[in-house]
Structure formats: structure tokens, C-alpha cells
Amino acid sequence: MVASVENLYKELKAEWVKKPVNLKKCGQILDQLKIALTTKSCFLPTGCVSTDKAELILARDILEVGVEYSVHTKDIPAFERYMCQLKCYYYDFRLDIKESVNMYKLLGLNLLFLLSVNRVAEFHTELELLPANIIQSNQFIRPVLALEQYIMEGRYNKIFQAKNSAPSEIYNYFMEILTDTVRDEIGACLEKSYEMISVQEVGKRLNLKTADEVRKFGVKRNWNIGQDGVYHFVTATVKPKEPLPSVELAEQAIFYARELEMIV
Numbered sequence: 001m002v003a004s005v006e007n008l009y010k011e012l013k014a015e016w017v018k019k020p021v022n023l024k025k026c027g028q029i030l031d032q033l034k035i036a037l038t039t040k041s042c043f044l045p046t047g048c049v050s051t052d053k054a055e056l057i058l059a060r061d062i063l064e065v066g067v068e069y070s071v072h073t074k075d076i077p078a079f080e081r082y083m084c085q086l087k088c089y090y091y092d093f094r095l096d097i098k099e100s101v102n103m104y105k106l107l108g109l110n111l112l113f114l115l116s117v118n119r120v121a122e123f124h125t126e127l128e129l130l131p132a133n134i135i136q137s138n139q140f141i142r143p144v145l146a147l148e149q150y151i152m153e154g155r156y157n158k159i160f161q162a163k164n165s166a167p168s169e170i171y172n173y174f175m176e177i178l179t180d181t182v183r184d185e186i187g188a189c190l191e192k193s194y195e196m197i198s199v200q201e202v203g204k205r206l207n208l209k210t211a212d213e214v215r216k217f218g219v220k221r222n223w224n225i226g227q228d229g230v231y232h233f234v235t236a237t238v239k240p241k242e243p244l245p246s247v248e249l250a251e252q253a254i255f256y257a258r259e260l261e262m263i264v
Contacts, residue, residue: 005036009062016065026069033062056097060089064102071109071173083110091129105168108140112171115148116178123148140167147178156182160207183207187221196232199225 012029015022037059063086070078083106090103107130114123127135127145135141143162150158159182163175183206190197190205203214215225223231 005033006058008033008036009058012062012065016069021072023069023073026065027073030062030066030069034066037062053097056089056093060086060093060097060100063089064100064106067106067109068170071170074173076113079113083113104134104138104140105170108138108144108167109171109174111141111144112147112174112178115144115151116174116181118181120148143167151182156186157207179207183217184221187217191221191223191233194231194233196230199229199231202231 008029012026012033015026015029063082066082067079067086070076070082086106087110089097090100090107107126111123111126114120114126130141135145143166147159147162150156150162159179163179166172166175186205190202199211199214202218203209203211206214206217208214208217218225218231223233225231
């Protein structure tokens with residue numbers, strides 16, 4: 001690996017550990033590193049990837065910083081790109097280089113991202129790549145799996161409670177997105193289940209603390225609120241269904257039974 005890339009990475013790590021982090025400076029260094037890695041070392045997941053372990057580890061470590069940087073800057077497309085490249089080092093080269101201490105933290109972060117944007121099929125695809133013992137015991141994977149279970153069971157209150165107990169601070173951004181997704185699901189159910197509901201009751205259902213938060217949510221959903229502080233939902237009139245032709249169905253069933261009896 002060219003020495004300039006190593007020096008750039010050291011500079012990036014020095015900036016990354018500072019409090020507060022200078023995100024603008026880190027972004028500039030990451031841009032330089034991406035160019036350097038692409039032009040001076042084949043780090044991309046293709047047949048030209050270097051087999052030098054030190055180069056592989058360095059490229060992986062740079063991508064790990066890129067993943068966390070993209071979360072801090074709330075750049076989801078960049079997060080997906082970095083994560084896609086990083087997984088090659090986690091899976092394809094797992095026998096060639098030592099496992100990263102950040103591996104399961106970032107894989108769990110990716111699972112949480114998929115869950116937060118309701119990409120459940122991809123969530124399960126990623127989950128199948130992990131060993132069973134890791135899924136059940138890892139401190140980063142197990143809590144995300146529990147969140148998915150809560151959603152499947154409709155235990156949305158557990159999602160709100162878990163918001164303040166994420167396994168890592170880097171998870172907080174996607175936890176916010178997940179709670180917003182859950183609130184939208186609950187809001188859609190309220191629209192179908194009630195003709196009217198008070199602001200206070202909506203706040204309880206959505207785990208919103210103030211009336212102002214409830215009203216902002218209502219505005220986002222285009223809800224109509226009356227002067228009495230009650231939301232009124234207009235439900236579409238359901239056209240009554242025509243009665244089933246019971247006699248005809250019974251005659252048809254008897255006919256099929258006779259035919260089956262003749263065959264037997």
C-alpha cells in the first residue's frame with residue numbers, strides 16, 4: 001500500500017477521535033482516501049483486490065470510518081455504498097484477515113437500517129449470513145432481532161422503550177427513523193379504527209409527550225382537528241356486498257361430492 005494512503009488514514013483517525021468531531025475535515029480526508037484507494041490500490045470487491053493482509057485491513061478500517069461518518073452526516077445513500085463495500089471484507093476475506101472489533105456493531109447497524117425503512121426481506125437475507133450463535137448472543141445483533149420481533153407482534157410500545165437503550169450511540173439515528181416508521185403504522189391504524197379520537201389519546205398511542213408533537217404528526221398525516229381538540233377521520237363508505245348464492249354453492253358442492261364418490 002502506498003505510504004500516502006497510510007498517512008491519510010492516520011490523519012483521518014486523529015480527526016475522528018477528537019471531540020467534537022470535525023465532520024467537514026473527515027469528509028475531505030475520506031474523499032482523498034477513496035480516490036487514493038481506487039487509483040493506487042485495488043480495494044474494490046473485484047478480482048484485482050490485493051492479497052496483502054495489511055492492505056486489506058487498512059482498506060476495511062477506512063470503510064468502517066466511512067460507514068460511521070455517513071451516519072453522522074445522515075447520508076443514507078453513502079451509508080449503503082460504504083456498507084456494501086465493507087461487507088466484502090467481512091465475509092469474502094474473513095479467512096484471510098483478523099475479524100474486526102467493529103464488525104458486528106456495523107452489521108447490526110445495517111440490520112437496524114433495513115428494519116427502520118421497512119425492508120424486511122433484505123433484513124432477513126442479511127440475518128441469514130450470520131452464524132446462529134451470533135444472532136442469539138451478540139450484544140449488537142440480538143437487540144435488533146428483538147426489535148423485529150416486536151414489530152411482527154405489534155408490540156410497538158417496546159420499540160419506543162428500546163429507543164433509549166440502543167447498543168451503541170451510532171444506532172440512535174436509525175432508531176429515530178424506526179420510531180417514525182412505527183408511528184406512521186400506528187397512525188394508519190388509527191385512521192381506519194376510529195371516526196374520532198382526542199389529541200391526548202393520540203399522544204398515548206404514539207408515545208408523544210406534548211400536544212404540539214401530536215399536532216405536528218397530525219399535520220404530516222393531513223388529519224383534520226376540530227375546535228374541540230378532537231381528530232375526525234373521514235372513512236370511505238363501503239358498498240354492501242351482494243349476498244352469496246348459497247343454494248347454488250350447496251348444489252355445486254353436492255355435485256362434486258357425488259363425482260368424487262363415483263371415482264372412488
